Amino acid sequence: MADPQTQPPHHPDPIRQLEAVVARLRDPSGGCPWDLEQTHASLVPYVLEEAHEVADAIQHGDDRHLKEELGDLLLQVVLHARIAQEEQRFDLNAIAESISDKLIRRHPHVFAGAEAADSAAVKATWDAIKAAERAEQTADGAPSRSPLSDQLAGKVRGQPAMAGAMTISKKAAKAGFEWDDLAGVWDKVHEELDELKEAVASGDRAHAQEELGDVLFTLVNVARWCGIDPEAGLAGTNRRFLDRFSRVEAALGGDLQGRGIQELERLWQQAKAQIRAEANSPAS
Incomplete structure (x- = not known):
């Protein structure tokens, strides 16, 4: 039986529980040697593999398999977030906040009272907002748009x-x-x-x-x-x-x-x- 002292603290939020499990795996004191060796670059093949396995589960219409493969893909996101957090660059909260902000900003027809008659209009709005964001970044001193x-x-x-x-x-x-x-x-x-x-x-x-x-x-x-x-x-x-x-x-x-x-x-x-x-x- 595993020593209770080595178990990650239980958290009622499953996402936070997963974060705690990954943090324990990456703990230099008693963590997993394989997980501790991983970097953003070394994990790239696993991100791609898990994404393909998600697609395969969708194509086969297998919910049990899909749930499992989505979990494996989520693990990759949490691992990358943990590596960045250890280097004090960003964390899982920052990732979630960033994508939430982007979705709100690029869906004014949902969150800001704009009109979008169909999916083509949605895409046109998305592209226009994306182009405006890029122009704003350039105006703020970011590198000019590359070819x-x-x-x-x-x-x-x-x-x-x-x-x-x-x-x-x-x-x-x-x-x-x-x-x-x-x-x-x-x-x-x-x-x-x-x-x-x-x-x-x-x-x-x-x-x-x-x-x-x-x-x-x-x-x-x-x-x-x-x-x-x-x-x-x-x-x-x-x-x-x-x-x-x-x-x-x-x-x-x-x-x-x-x-x-x-x-x-x-x-x-x-x-x-x-x-x-x-x-x-x-x-x-």
Whole structure:
């Protein structure tokens, strides 16, 4: 049984209780060695991982899983706040106050009697207020606004590559760097595919990797033009592949070694048909 003296003080507010638990983990006297080693930078992979797991739980409609993953993501916020608090920079209260102030300031249609007929109007107001805030910061002696390319470089630095590509694509298009129509985007896709084929045929792996990136970036632009989410699309493909693959494995007793491509393709198509039939059955 744990020594009661080592337990964090109980707090009726669950958020404050979590703060106390994290503070105990970060206590140099008897805290957790792993937690004590963490910095803002070392925690970045965990922030991204937990955010992805939250998204996965949402996509699967699993409330129990979602609650757990949101807790893991909240832990990351509290950990970062604790690290900053130890260095007397800011704390969890400052984070909460800052985002509350921002939400109130950028929602005048809710908190200040302004009008907003629809979500497009809300977004326009948000962008206008954000631009005014940036101008005010510059007037107060803050550094002048950097070029869009510099802003985007900072914005996407911590994002997964595909999400970063969509961010860049949207902002560049809004600034006027855009095709005239979707046909132009498709022409670019075919151009980049041809260049990828040539790079692969040349045997230059570094060049092929660059060209593969160009193909993926252009496909992200197709997604933007069509109003679809490439990350969600790829995640769905991953799930479908694993579902079909598990059925192929089951049909072969878990042993794929030595099987011909014709047999594997036949079982793959059979798995697809089974999944389609299950989805269309009255019981589903």
